[in-house]
Amino acid sequence: xxxxxxxxxxxxxxxxxxxxxxxxxxxxxxxxxxxxxxxxxxxxxxxxxxxxxxxxxxxxxxxxxxxxxxxxxxxxxxxxxxxxxxxxxxxxxxxxxxxxxxxxxxxxxxxxxxxxxxxxxxxxxxxxxxxxxxxxxxxxxxxxxxxxxxxxxxxxxxxxxxxxxxxxxxxxxxxxxxxxxxxxxxxxxxxxxxxxxxxxxxxxxxxxxxxxxxxxxxxxxxxxxxxxxxxxxxxxxxxxxxxxxxxxxxxxxxxxxxxxxxxxxxxxxxxxxxxxxxxxxxxxxxxxxxxxxxxxxxxxxxxxxxxxxxxxxxxxxxxxxxxxxxxxxxxxxxxxxxxxxxxxxxxxxxxxxxxxxxxxxxxxxxxxxxxxxxxxxxxxxxxxxxxx
Amino acid sequence: xxxxxxxxxxxxxxxxxxxxxxxxxxxxxxxxxxxxxxxxxxxxxxxxxxxxxxxxxxxxxxxxxxxxxxxxxxxxxxxxxxxxxxxxxxxxxxxxxxxxxxxxxxxxxxxxxxxxxxxxxxxxxxxxxxxxxxxxxxxxxxxxxxxxxxxxxxxxxxxxxxxxxxxxxxxxxxxxxxxxxxxxxxxxxxxxxxxxxxxxxxxxxxxxxxxxxxxxxxxxxxxxx
Numbered sequence: 001x002x003x004x005x006x007x008x009x010x011x012x013x014x015x016x017x018x019x020x021x022x023x024x025x026x027x028x029x030x031x032x033x034x035x036x037x038x039x040x041x042x043x044x045x046x047x048x049x050x051x052x053x054x055x056x057x058x059x060x061x062x063x064x065x066x067x068x069x070x071x072x073x074x075x076x077x078x079x080x081x082x083x084x085x086x087x088x089x090x091x092x093x094x095x096x097x098x099x100x101x102x103x104x105x106x107x108x109x110x111x112x113x114x115x116x117x118x119x120x121x122x123x124x125x126x127x128x129x130x131x132x133x134x135x136x137x138x139x140x141x142x143x144x145x146x147x148x149x150x151x152x153x154x155x156x157x158x159x160x161x162x163x164x165x166x167x168x169x170x171x172x173x174x175x176x177x178x179x180x181x182x183x184x185x186x187x188x189x190x191x192x193x194x195x196x197x198x199x200x201x202x203x204x205x206x207x208x209x210x211x212x213x214x215x216x217x218x219x220x221x222x223x224x225x226x227x228x229x230x231x232x233x234x235x236x237x238x239x240x241x242x243x244x245x246x247x248x249x250x251x252x253x254x255x256x257x258x259x260x261x262x263x264x265x266x267x268x269x270x271x272x273x274x275x276x277x278x279x280x281x282x283x284x285x286x287x288x289x290x291x292x293x294x295x296x297x298x299x300x301x302x303x304x305x306x307x308x309x310x311x312x313x314x315x316x317x318x319x320x321x322x323x324x325x326x327x328x329x330x331x332x333x334x335x336x337x338x339x340x341x342x343x344x345x346x347x348x349x350x351x352x353x354x355x356x357x358x359x360x361x362x363x364x365x366x367x368x369x370x371x372x373x374x375x376x377x378x379x380x381x382x383x384x385x386x387x388x
Numbered sequence: 389x390x391x392x393x394x395x396x397x398x399x400x401x402x403x404x405x406x407x408x409x410x411x412x413x414x415x416x417x418x419x420x421x422x423x424x425x426x427x428x429x430x431x432x433x434x435x436x437x438x439x440x441x442x443x444x445x446x447x448x449x450x451x452x453x454x455x456x457x458x459x460x461x462x463x464x465x466x467x468x469x470x471x472x473x474x475x476x477x478x479x480x481x482x483x484x485x486x487x488x489x490x491x492x493x494x495x496x497x498x499x500x501x502x503x504x505x506x507x508x509x510x511x512x513x514x515x516x517x518x519x520x521x522x523x524x525x526x527x528x529x530x531x532x533x534x535x536x537x538x539x540x541x542x543x544x545x546x547x548x549x550x551x552x553x554x555x556x557x558x559x560x561x562x563x564x565x566x567x568x569x570x571x572x573x574x575x576x577x578x579x580x581x582x583x584x585x586x587x588x589x590x591x592x593x594x595x596x597x598x599x600x601x602x603x604x605x606x607x608x609x610x611x612x613x
Contacts, residue, residue, distance in 0.1 A: 004500055013486040288484050294443060295496050295541075296471025298464060379443045 005297065005305035007312055017281055018309075022317045024277065025362070028270045029321025029355050030328060035262045036351035037329055037344065038119065039255045043247075044343040045118035045167075049125050050247035053192045054240040056141060058219045059126045060209040061111065064234035068092070079204065086207045092228065093209050099226040100213075107138060107210040110203075112158065112178045114195035116167055119342060120258075121251060126238070127158075127195030128210045135159070135196060141212040142190045148172060149186030157185040158197030167341030179203065217241055267358055271365050278366055282373040294379040302377065306370055314359055321355070389549070389579055390417035390440060395449035397435050397602075409435040410446065411602040419548075422575035424590035425583045427599035433583045434553055436599070440581065441474050441551050442466040471498050475542030477571075479554035481534040483526040489537040490522045498545045511540040515570060532563035539570055549579045556589050564589055 011018050062068050065085040075081040086108070093106035109128035116123045130138055132153055139146075144161065149172045152158060158176060165171070165187055175181040176195070180203050188194070216222050217240035220230040230237050289302050329346055337344045397410040409432045417423055417440075425433045438444040440451060442458055451459050458469065470476075483492045493508040494500070512522045515536040526534050535555065542550055552571060556564035564586075571580050572592045582590065590596050598606040 005495065006500070009487060009491055009495070013491075287482070291482050291484065292495075293467075294470070294478075295476055296467045296469075296474075296498075298467045379438075 005292065005301055007305055007308035010305075010309055011312060018313055020277060021274070021281075021313050022320065024270065024274055025314060025317030025359070026321040026324060028266060028358055028362075029318060030325045031266055032263060032355050032358060033321075033325045033348070033351045034328060034332075035266070036259055036348050036354065037332075037346075039259050039262075040348060040351075041337060041342050041344045042118040042120045043251055043255055044345050045116060045341075046121065046123045046247060046251055048191075048343065049116060049123055049193055050243040050251075051240065053125060053194075054238055054243045055215055055217065056192060056212060058211040058213060058216055058237065058239040060211065060219070060230070060235060060237045062089070062206070062208075062235055065206060067231075067234045082204065082206055089207055089209065093211075095226065096209070096211060096223065096228060100222060102216050102222060103211055103213045105137070105141065105212045107134065107212075108207050109134075109210060110199045110205055111208050112176070112182060112195055112197065114160065114164055114193060116164060116193060116341075120255070123251075125193055125195070126208070126210070127197075128208075129158075129197055129199035132198050135198070138196055138210075139188060139190075139194075142188075142192050142194050144188040144190035144192075144194060146186050147189045149184075152185055152197040155198060156180070156182045156200040156203075158182045158195055159186045159188050160184055161190045161192065161194050162187050163341045164193050164195065165341070166339065179205075263354055267361060270358070270362065274362055275365060275369060279369045282369050286373065286376060289373070289377045290379060293377050299374050299377060303370070303374055306373075310363065310366065310370075314363060318355075318359060389419045389454060390415070391450075391452035391455075392416070392440075393450045393452075395436075395439065395446050395451065397432070397439060397444070398447045408602050410439070410449075412449065413604050415597070415604065415607075417579060417581070418594075420575060420577055420579050421594035422572050422580045422582065422590075422592065424593040424596040425581065425599060426585060426587060426590060426596055427605075428585055430601075431599040432602040433599045435602075437551050437553055437581060437583050441476065441549075442469055472545060473548050475545065475547035475550040477535075477538050477542045477550065477552035477555045479557050481526070481538040481558070483534055483537055483541075485526055488523045488525055489517060489529060489533070489540075492526070492537055493540045493544050496541045496544050504544070508540065508544055511543050512537065515540055516566070531558050532560070532566070535559055535563065535567055536570070539567065543574065547578065549581065550574060551581050551583075553583045554585075555582060556584070556586065568592065 062085070065081065068088045069084045073084065075084055090108045093108045097103050097106040107128050107130060109130045112127045112129050113124045114127050116125070128138060132151070135151055139159070146159070147162065149159075160170065170176070170184055172184055172187065174184050176184060180200055182197055211219070219237055219239040223230060292302055293299070333344055333346070392413070392415040394412050394414060395410050396408065396412045399407040399409055425436060427433045435444065439446045442461065446459055449459070450457055453469070458466070461469065483489070484495065487495065489512060490505070490508055493512060494504055497504040497508070509522060517533060517536055521529060521533055526537070529537065535558065539555070542552070550571070555567055555571065559567060568589050571582060574580055575594070582593070584590065594610050596608045597604055598608070
């Protein structure tokens with residue numbers, strides 16, 4: 001074996017200093033990953049609402065009722081107008097159900113909105129207020145089973161899925177406020193967030209179409225061939241295409257920019273903190289390296305030994321950081337995310353890539369003080385008082 | 389072993405008032421033996437040692453080591469020479485504080501491995517450091533023990549030339565003579581160059597070079613010391 005400065009001699013004998021660096025780097029791993037993870041909880045909670053539910057149920061609501069009943073049709077009272085609109089909508093629903101091959105069922109019903117609080121955002125989803133006898137059929141499309149309470153029977157009673165119940169903190173008997181109060185009478189188990197129930201007789205309003213289909217992703221282009229035009233200026237509709245676009249635009253972009261700001265902040269602060277700590281350590285070793293240079297070690301040998309020390313510190317920090325982060329993720333999920341009806345994704349490859357990039361940046365930044373320390377190495381003249 | 393011709397060393401070359409540390413003299417040093425270089429502070433003795441050991445490059449003149457000119461060597465060649473051929477005992481031990489006495493010795497080894505560790509232990513033991521001491525850090529050792537560890541470090545590569553700069557300056561009388569005994573023993577097969585201003589420690593030297601103001605004022609052989 002040839003002459004080599006072993007990194008382990010320094011690492012073994014300077015545990016406190018090495019630990020300082022390892023703790024700093026480990027914190028960086030945890031901070032970076034957990035930030036992405038927590039911000040991602042909002043996306044992961046809302047994602048099924050935007051990508052799974054719209055594949056089962058599509059929704060159509062007319063903002064301008066006259067576009068449906070005709071602009072020249074006259075009516076005297078609000079109720080008369082609503083009745084005309086609902087009758088036309090019923091016809092439209094039947095037309096879609098019979099003429100569009102992919103459509104299994106269209107419910108024409110009043111709307112109630114469910115709400116999901118997703119840590120850093122709130123997302124709403126549509127549910128139907130139906131006749132009591134239609135509710136079971138409606139639930140079947142969601143593959144939902146009643147697990148607690150009873151099916152809605154009287155006026156203004158609703159069912160909510162268990163995940164939404166957890167998320168909102170509701171329990172059976174509580175009331176949901178959507179223009180008026182609806183009493184929660186049952187909980188269903190389903191893969192999808194859903195709310196449905198019976199309307200209040202006195203709460204009389206426009207109905208909407210709840211379309212259950214076999215995988216329609218673009219409702220507009222599906223309905224065009226049967227002569228149903230969906231125009232954004234007077235129709236609001238949801239399907240996989242619109243919801244996914246909303247998810248990207250309203251949630252993912254916003255979360256991404258927040259993540260980037262936090263990420264850059266962490267990187268800058270860590271660069272400053274690590275550089276300050278490391279420069280102090282390097283300064284304390286100046287005489288040691290001058291001694292090595294005096295007894296025949298080249299600058300390259302000294303540099304390689306510093307790199308081995310750094311590499312070991314970085315790799316160990318990464319491993320410990322990943323371990324601590326994984327444990328934190330599981331604990332956060334068990335103690336907060338699942339109990340609150342939120343969703344999360346444990347493995348975030350983008351966040352791991354960011355952490356690796358952080359480490360490469362830190363490693364590169366620390367080359368500056370290392371190079372300067374090497375430049376300052378002299379031989380015997382520079383040996384100082386810090387050696388015994 | 390060393391052939392020195394007309395060596396000069398000028399500090400502050402770019403200043404108007406130049407400082408001559410070495411003023412152009414010739415000197416020959418043998419292959420083995422204990423050579424003392426004595427003189428007051430500022431006489432140029434340390435500068436001479438640094439030039440001989442390639443730690444510094446003289447302003448002019450030549451130094452031949454085993455018939456090879458060493459003043460114009462590249463950095464890597466000088467490093468190799470210092471590592472493989474020379475050993476250093478500095479005035480103030482210069483042990484790395486976080487390393488044990490044993491690690492301080494093995495760190496200088498030209499080759500790493502278990503044999504080196506055994507060799508380092510042997511040298512330390514032969515210099516009077518016990519098993520307990522060799523695993524202690526310098527802060528836990530006495531001045532004499534530190535200096536012996538520093539000598540062991542200088543000897544780990546069995547250098548052909550051992551340079552010792554004021555090796556007894558930080559030691560009490562007993563330890564000083566003990567260190568000189570060790571160096572004398574080593575000089576039986578190698579060249580040991582001792583820089584000092586303490587004439588009493590050079591009583592066993594094979595020759596003593598007296599320096600004054602950057603020049604050699606006298607060279608005394610053993611019989612004249």
